[in-house]
Amino acid sequence: MAQIISILGNKGGTGKTTMSHMLGHGFGLLGLRAVVAVTDTTRDPLSKQGRRYLPADARTPEQLAKIARTLQSVDGWIGIIDGGAGRQDFDDRLAALSQVVLLPFRESHEDIRTVKKDLARLPQAFAVPSQWPTNAWALEAANRTVQTLMSEFRDRILPPVFAIGASKLLLQVELPAVLPSALNVACRGLARHVALLAGIEVPDDQPPIARQDASSTRVPRPGSLVPAAC
Template identity: 55%
Template sequence: MADIICVIGNKGGTGKTTISHMLCQGMGLLGQRSVCVLTDSCREPLNPAGRRYLVADARSREALTKVTSKIRSLKSWMGVIDGGGNRTEMDHKLYSVADLVLLPFRDSHEDIRTVIRDLEMFPRAYAVPSQWPTNVWQREAAEKTVDEFLVRFRDRILSPVATLSASKQLLQKTIPGNLPSPLANASRGIARQVLDLLQISFEDDADLSEEDVATRPAAGHGASMAMAA
């Protein structure tokens, strides 16, 4: 049976879609088969060609039920559901079906206030510092803010996902043929954290040559797209 990971949160603009696709990309690089599920009706489905994961369109309630049931029936797969923002009812629904819940947040006080409410509302969820500053002074200020306001949730905060302009390439309708190494490394990083939380063993390709990684089939290679509505 597959595991389902939901990326949710009441605040918009925290990077939920980016985290969802980076997580699936990282899963593929670590030899895990995954599908990224779109639920936000304001977004358009992306082309699955060239990706290391499948994509599924679940923008209607009926399609979401169909897609989650299909994912559950697949052995050793990972379903990553991008919940969208400002949809409390949908967040509760996804929380009820998820094996793991992620709550991305940025380093603003508004984001932190919102993620505190979400952590209280969803006691099994983990917060993910997203679009985290890379400038040393800004990063220190962000960490100080987290220490000040989120200290009681410290055991439920994952390592930050740094701001990375290349992550936008995963959100293009059709992704480029060659993605940059920093994006691959960041995607592996979030995927490792999630797999560790789910206690799932994986083959870390960091020790493989670039040629070996490039020739490894995509995680969704040969899989049916019947789950897409």
């Protein structure tokens, strides 16, 4: 049976689709076989040409059920399900099928209010700071907001996925022939974090990790944004 990772959440605009494709690309870079199933009906199907993972159209219940049956019948694959906003019952069903549930959120108070409700409803889910600022002042403010508003969920907050403009390239219908190395590093790091969280073994024959990616070999430490004293 394939490992299923669902990226969910009631709030739109949190980066669910971007994170799904970054994760799929990262798993591909690590030599793992991944399918990214898009369920949002507002999205266009993407070409599989040149991708290290398989994009799948799961925008109807029938298509999603077919993909789920296929994933449940194979070993060694990873299924990444990109959820949509405002579909709580649908999210609950997807969560029940998944080994890992990720809830991306941005630094706005509205995002945080929504992800807190989702965390309360889905006890197996982890919150992931998404499109997190890289500017020092903005980063400090964003982390302080999380520390103040999410202290009760500190053990279920994963390290942030920082904003990287090149991530939008993964959402193009046709993937560019060459992707920036910074994007590859970010995707590989995210995939390593999630693989360790899900107990997915990364092949031993991977090339050496770049210096800037070395931190991604560590097991994700929930609560890294919220000190224990909070």
